[in-house]
Amino acid sequence: MSTMTKKTTITKKKLINSISQEKGIHPNDVRSVIQAFLDKMTDSLSDGNRLEFRDFGVFEVVERKQKIGRNPKNASVPIIIPARMAVKFTPGKKMRRLIEGDMSTTDV
Amino acid sequence: MSTMTKKTTITKKKLINSISQEKGIHPNDVRSVIQAFLDKMTDSLSDGNRLEFRDFGVFEVVERKQKIGRNPKNASVPIIIPARMAVKFTPGKKMRRLIEGDMSTTDV
Numbered sequence: 001m002s003t004m005t006k007k008t009t010i011t012k013k014k015l016i017n018s019i020s021q022e023k024g025i026h027p028n029d030v031r032s033v034i035q036a037f038l039d040k041m042t043d044s045l046s047d048g049n050r051l052e053f054r055d056f057g058v059f060e061v062v063e064r065k066q067k068i069g070r071n072p073k074n075a076s077v078p079i080i081i082p083a084r085m086a087v088k089f090t091p092g093k094k095m096r097r098l099i100e101g102d103m104s105t106t107d108v
Numbered sequence: 109m110s111t112m113t114k115k116t117t118i119t120k121k122k123l124i125n126s127i128s129q130e131k132g133i134h135p136n137d138v139r140s141v142i143q144a145f146l147d148k149m150t151d152s153l154s155d156g157n158r159l160e161f162r163d164f165g166v167f168e169v170v171e172r173k174q175k176i177g178r179n180p181k182n183a184s185v186p187i188i189i190p191a192r193m194a195v196k197f198t199p200g201k202k203m204r205r206l207i208e209g210d211m212s213t214t215d216v
Binding site for chain 1 (some may be wrong): 115116117118120123124125130131133136137138140141142144145146148149150151153154156157158159160161162163164165167168169183192193194195196197198199202203206207208
């Protein structure tokens with residue numbers, strides 16, 4: 001499917017422990033800051049705001065229009081997939097450069 | 109375009125200041141933790157790993173296949189848009205519930 005071999009799932013806990021060790025801050029204090037950060041991101045987005053973090057990327061809430069789909073078990077029956085709000089993430093420059101570095105040849 | 113009236117752009121700095129006030133931690137210390145967190149997220153993704161934060165959501169690196177596009181100035185000329193790696197964000201349950209709360213009627 002992809003050129004990557006193994007995908008590890010990294011959790012919040014893993015990142016918190018790693019930051020705690022690196023900075024010499026108690027994991028509870030790191031967790032408290034990170035959790036507040038993620039909660040504030042969620043709140044900002046659910047209020048319809050846009051989050052812009054330099055280098056990292058942009059989060060915004062976008063509307064996915066209603067579309068007509070098909071019931072996979074009975075293709076003759078069209079089903080309406082209602083319009084919904086979705087979160088769109090666009091990586092920033094630094095993130096994009098690092099991620100796209102993965103595709104061997106192209107370097108634009 | 110959308111039902112939302114005004115989108116404010118929230119920056120890292122704004123969230124850092126708000127966390128600093130709320131927790132009584134110096135903004136420099138909050139910034140140091142948040143920046144380490146974002147940098148570690150970027151590094152994890154560029155290593156091909158998946159990030160999973162309960163309630164918040166999942167980030168993963170996916171391959172967008174090569175596709176044939178059109179030059180908007182000269183529609184008869186097909187152009188090849190090369191395959192590339194992209195970051196896909198899927199909101200978690202809590203985020204989705206809050207975001208979808210914006211769409212008046214539907215509550216699944």
